[in-house]
Amino acid sequence: MRLPTPDAERRHTAVLAAVVLLQAVAVLFFVGDAASDILHDGLGPETLFEGFIAFALSSGVAAGGWQLRRALETQRAQARALEVARGALAEVIEAQFSRWGLTPAERDVALFALKGLDVAEIAELRSAAAGTVRAQMARVYAKSGVSGRAQFAALFVEDLLG
Amino acid sequence: MPGPLDRMKAGLAARPAGGSVSPATGLALPPVWDPLIRLTHWSVAVAVLANGLFTKAGGALHVGLGWAVLALLVLRFGWGLLGPIEARFSAFPPAPRAALAHLHGLARRHPVREHPSHNPAGAMMVYALWGGLLVICLTGLWLTDARSPMQIAADQAAVLSGDWSALAQTAAAGETGASGEIKKAVKTVHELMANLILIFAAEHVAGVAVESRALGRNLVRPMLWQRRTKRGPEA
Numbered sequence: 001m002r003l004p005t006p007d008a009e010r011r012h013t014a015v016l017a018a019v020v021l022l023q024a025v026a027v028l029f030f031v032g033d034a035a036s037d038i039l040h041d042g043l044g045p046e047t048l049f050e051g052f053i054a055f056a057l058s059s060g061v062a063a064g065g066w067q068l069r070r071a072l073e074t075q076r077a078q079a080r081a082l083e084v085a086r087g088a089l090a091e092v093i094e095a096q097f098s099r100w101g102l103t104p105a106e107r108d109v110a111l112f113a114l115k116g117l118d119v120a121e122i123a124e125l126r127s128a129a130a131g132t133v134r135a136q137m138a139r140v141y142a143k144s145g146v147s148g149r150a151q152f153a154a155l156f157v158e159d160l161l162g
Numbered sequence: 163m164p165g166p167l168d169r170m171k172a173g174l175a176a177r178p179a180g181g182s183v184s185p186a187t188g189l190a191l192p193p194v195w196d197p198l199i200r201l202t203h204w205s206v207a208v209a210v211l212a213n214g215l216f217t218k219a220g221g222a223l224h225v226g227l228g229w230a231v232l233a234l235l236v237l238r239f240g241w242g243l244l245g246p247i248e249a250r251f252s253a254f255p256p257a258p259r260a261a262l263a264h265l266h267g268l269a270r271r272h273p274v275r276e277h278p279s280h281n282p283a284g285a286m287m288v289y290a291l292w293g294g295l296l297v298i299c300l301t302g303l304w305l306t307d308a309r310s311p312m313q314i315a316a317d318q319a320a321v322l323s324g325d326w327s328a329l330a331q332t333a334a335a336g337e338t339g340a341s342g343e344i345k346k347a348v349k350t351v352h353e354l355m356a357n358l359i360l361i362f363a364a365e366h367v368a369g370v371a372v373e374s375r376a377l378g379r380n381l382v383r384p385m386l387w388q389r390r391t392k393r394g395p396e397a
Contacts, residue, residue, distance in 0.1 A: 014197040017196070017198040018197075021202060024237040025229075025234065036313065065198075068196075
């Protein structure tokens with residue numbers, strides 16, 4: 001289980017960049033063609049329209065570029081915030097585990113339990129018997145003074161929510 | 163798609179033993195290049211290879227690709243002023259001395275450090291490539307009398323359909339007298355620079371390979387897609 005990934009946002013910026021790029025190429029082609037028309041036939045009524053279209057296309061490039069930069073900055077800020085929160089939470093958990101005096105094996109099991117794995121999965125990851133893992137988890141609950149897994153996880157969520 | 167257990171296993175492998183809880187982030191890797199840089203990079207690379215090796219010089223496709231490269235360059239220069247920090251010129255100013263020092267360090271196998279944008283030698287390569295591309299584009303414009311690819315295509319179509327007057331016009335416009343001499347010289351510059359760019363590109367690829375080796379990470383990947391593979395469970 002995961003929160004929605006930023007993949008959609010990445011795709012969004014990639015599409016935005018592609019459109020900006022295509023428009024930039026289109027602007028140059030259009031302006032070049034219009035300029036040679038003017039050189040060839042002089043200014044005419046269509047010059048006004050060509051100027052308008054060139055202006056519209058260039059605004060599209062500029063606005064797209066601006067949007068892209070804003071989106072990239074937002075993405076980066078979110079990634080940084082997530083990184084900080086992750087590190088901070090890890091520190092909180094680490095400190096709490098030490099306070100409860102968990103052994104290294106119990107820390108591992110407790111962490112996997114926090115991450116939402118069930119006994120069978122933890123046993124597989126640690127190449128241990130399910131009974132061993134169950135006993136370790138019981139000791140973790142006892143040391144932390146909670147009745148079960150839900151309460152155990154709630155201890156840290158409570159810390160986060162304040 | 164890997165399930166949570168697979169991700170956890172990957173994380174376990176990356177974690178130091180002994181029940182440490184810290185996420186396996188290690189040193190934060192520099193971010194990948196932004197999508198605009200990646201798209202312009204590969205578009206220019208494809209256009210340069212196509213025009214250098216395959217397309218017919220002076221043809222509508224050749225000229226069209228040249229115009230596209232010019233547009234991409236202008237776009238990239240704008241991005242260099244207004245884009246995100248590592249895309250800006252200020253993140254990789256031309257510094258020949260630092261570039262030489264960097265190359266010297268590489269040759270002596272000194273440990274290299276990460277740079278937020280291009281390394282100094284890479285930056286010089288970027289400016290060389292941009293300068294070369296600009297020269298090629300501008301001489302190309304000169305050689306075609308700045309006729310747009312659309313006009314050239316129209317002329318080609320006219321000649322194909324039996325109207326040779328377009329051909330006569332272009333022949334009369336060049337090739338004779340002093341302007342013909344200048345045109346020949348410009349053409350030589352265009353072709354020389356095109357060959358130089360292909361050499362630069364080869365050096366650029368070699369440089370990326372050497373720097374990747376020295377840094378111990380694949381420098382091509384940040385130019386390709388956004389996944390970071392060196393990370394732990396949340397990679």
